[in-house]
């Protein structure tokens with residue numbers, strides 16, 4: 415309280431004020447020092463509370479809201495966002511960061527509303543509404559539009575939905591075909607922030623319990639080092655053909671081909687020659703082939719009754735890999751175990767870089783279900799999107815078979831240096847960057863020359879490298895897997911960075 419008085423200069427007689435807690439940066443944040451520095455630059459370090467006076471003018475409470483939001487943006491930066499954080503880091507960084515920041519501000523305003531003496535209730539209410547309006551505006555600005563394809567029949571999807579509902583699924587979404595993404599989930603009514611778009615009972619989740627209860631478990635558990643995901647994959651290859659399976663309608667609703675990068679044909683692969691994406695796909699496929707060959711044909715030969723060879727071909731294995739890569743979710747169960755699961759019906763939710771559903775994947779111990787709550791509103795008739803994670807477009811193409819429509823903030827090229835990195839630190843602190851990177855622009859629909867400048871940590875690193883070499887031009891070699899390129903850094907900055915743009919999307923669509 416003393417601190418508050420000092421901060422606001424209030425006397426005891428003028429107590430019509432409310433304390434607002436500012437978003438807090440925790441010491442266990444992996445980027446604590448870097449974020450602390452950014453907060454200091456914002457002149458906010460050390461300050462944990464602000465005072466809202468009942469006499470505050472609109473511009474004063476808006477300023478407080480702005481400070482809270484700027485602070486929340488910094489605190490909610492993830493590694494990539496922080497790495498590329500330039501001078502405008504206090505403003506909009508990414509849809510994910512903005513949603514997280516706005517929700518943390520709303521949480522703090524709500525806790526003041528519930529704990530306070532209500533002298534400033536109406537002002538808190540205005541701040542609360544303003545933060546919700548910003549969430550709404552974010553969706554209007556960067557949300558994706560969907561064209562529903564009504565001509566396609568959704569018989570299988572409807573049967574699955576009926577089965578789900580009769581087994582306890584609650585949903586405010588309907589499944590239909592959408593342009594460019596197969597099936598998608600459309601809101602049947604206007605959904606607000608906090609509404610549960612979908613709720614799936616745990617009993618419908620496909621996970622390790624299904625393998626454990628099956629006749630293949632006694633054989634699989636004897637295989638040295640086999641992971642539970644691999645067991646599930648092998649189980650699903652057989653279960654998909656089981657006419658009496660509990661999940662029959664689920665398996666029937668799955669596509670015959672997933673068309674992820676893992677099953678790209680020869681022409682698509684040739685079109686990717688010289689790109690990191692080709693390297694990523696080839697490496698992933700080689701890894702899967704090795705895994706397959708470690709198991710087959712040996713397991714079919716030793717247990718032909720449980721593992722019939724005709725169900726365990728390479729093609730079927732690849733199909734199951736694509737199923738698990740593109741459709742599984744990691745769910746945290748009450749016992750504290752993170753399990754990879756297939757989640758019938760919720761598996762129809764498509765991905766967006768500005769999703770409606772950001773936080774999901776924890777079981778509710780009371781309802782014994784997995785819930786999908788909305789972080790931003792979704793109007794009736796709009797497609798409701800999920801976040802699959804902060805993935806680059808090359809990862810999404812390789813493992814999910816699509817590229818996001820909007821600019822993807824996680825399109826980056828990791829760089830490996832052939833110069834020492836031990837000097838790469840800030841103000842004597844050890845470097846916390848796992849890797850240096852540049853923005854990948856090759857998937858962007860912007861055909862102009864990119865001039866992002868270099869990210870501050872990379873620039874810092876290069877300046878140090880320059881300092882440790884002669885006055886002559888410094889040649890630094892960057893290579894990322896097979897994607898090898900050189901830049902000659904004339905000692906003048908900023909550098910215009912134009913990463914080789916390849917027409918990946920055309921190659922993908924034509925194959």
Ligand SMILES: C[S@@+](CC[C@H](N)C(=O)[O-])C[C@H]1O[C@@H](n2cnc3c(N)ncnc32)[C@H](O)[C@@H]1O
Pocket residue numbers: 594595596597598669672740741761762763764765766813814815816817818819
């Ligand atoms: C979990 S499933 C979602 C349901 C899927 N659309 C279907 O019809 O089964 C993931 C797959 O949906 C597709 N998908 C998801 N988000 C997409 C997007 N934003 N654009 C295009 N396709 C998308 C990709 O094929 C991805 O592998």
